[in-house]
Amino acid sequence: MKLTFLGATETVTGSRYLLEGAGLRILIDSGFFEGAENRRARSCKPFPTAVDSLDAVILTHAHIDHSGYLPALVREGYRGPVYCTPGTADLCGIMLDDNATFSKEETGFACRHGDSKQRPALPLYAPDDAQRALQLLRPHEFDTPIALNDAMCFRFLPAGHILSAASVVLCWRQTILAFSGDLRRPQASLIRAPSAPIHADYLVVESIPSLSVHADYSDTLSWLGSMTDAPARTFITHGEPSAVNALRRQITETLGWCCEVPAPQQSVELEERPIAGRAALQVHLDAV
Ligand SMILES: [Zn+2]
Numbered sequence: 001m002k003l004t005f006l007g008a009t010e011t012v013t014g015s016r017y018l019l020e021g022a023g024l025r026i027l028i029d030s031g032f033f034e035g036a037e038n039r040r041a042r043s044c045k046p047f048p049t050a051v052d053s054l055d056a057v058i059l060t061h062a063h064i065d066h067s068g069y070l071p072a073l074v075r076e077g078y079r080g081p082v083y084c085t086p087g088t089a090d091l092c093g094i095m096l097d098d099n100a101t102f103s104k105e106e107t108g109f110a111c112r113h114g115d116s117k118q119r120p121a122l123p124l125y126a127p128d129d130a131q132r133a134l135q136l137l138r139p140h141e142f143d144t145p146i147a148l149n150d151a152m153c154f155r156f157l158p159a160g161h162i163l164s165a166a167s168v169v170l171c172w173r174q175t176i177l178a179f180s181g182d183l184r185r186p187q188a189s190l191i192r193a194p195s196a197p198i199h200a201d202y203l204v205v206e207s208i209p210s211l212s213v214h215a216d217y218s219d220t221l222s223w224l225g226s227m228t229d230a231p232a233r234t235f236i237t238h239g240e241p242s243a244v245n246a247l248r249r250q251i252t253e254t255l256g257w258c259c260e261v262p263a264p265q266q267s268v269e270l271e272e273r274p275i276a277g278r279a280a281l282q283v284h285l286d287a288v
Contacts, residue, residue: 001270005262007031008238013065022151022172027057028179032068051078056148059084060181061165062091068099071129085156086139087164096130158192160184169197175273180205185219196226201273203231207239207247217250234259
């Protein structure tokens with residue numbers, strides 16, 4: 001299994017993780033790069049692999065830095081399923097259309113003021129692309145196993161943060177891969193509190209959006225601490241270098257875990273992990 005970090009490295013936006021193996025190519029999140037420097041320059045770059053070779057996209061939540069690139073993927077030819085929770089599907093209906101309208105207005109402004117290197121400046125996608133992307137959404141409830149093929153299934157777990165935000169837990173034969181998404185204790189009763197998988201062999205944990213090295217990581221640390229044991233490899237993403245390194249230090253000091261901070265576009269090979277002797281994992285597999 002190969003995991004490539006296509007975004008959310010050295011920056012807090014653009015979450016995109018490409019997972020290849022078990023006969024599948026899966027994109028976890030399809031985020032837009034935000035910020036004055038990144039929004040057009042990085043978001044407009046062509047996707048680094050043929051989008052029609054993707055088998056599935058799985059969204060953790062509706063924030064544009066996790067879902068906003070979806071209409072661009074569709075414009076480039078993606079026609080496969082986009083799995084998400086029902087609440088994320090509802091929110092995407094508002095946010096993707098809104099981002100398309102904003103991109104159009106932003107491009108018009110750039111044309112009028114000569115701000116764009118592109119001649120003529122073109123929006124990353126149009127409202128029609130956003131509408132086509134919405135047709136691909138396949139909503140599934142939390143805690144429901146979804147099979148991608150005979151070797152791979154996944155489920156959504158509540159992540160707090162915003163309405164219907166999820167972590168994604170994939171089960172590849174007997175190996176567990178988890179993507180935290182944005183984690184935060186909910187401020188409203190409608191939002192379910194974060195729930196960690198009991199075990200993960202490989203984990204991608206996203207730093208909370210903060211530029212401060214003194215940020216409060218207590219929600220993330222408590223989510224990680226509820227797992228029964230340390231993953232074989234833990235990757236930290238979705239933050240400026242100072243914030244990601246601050247979280248890495250806190251995880252090492254609090255839990256004793258070693259964590260890796262991937263570089264942009266870095267690929268890592270993930271080996272299958274044996275199940276023998278791990279009763280806790282069996283509980284997880286039964287649940288999946
Ligand atoms: Zn978010």
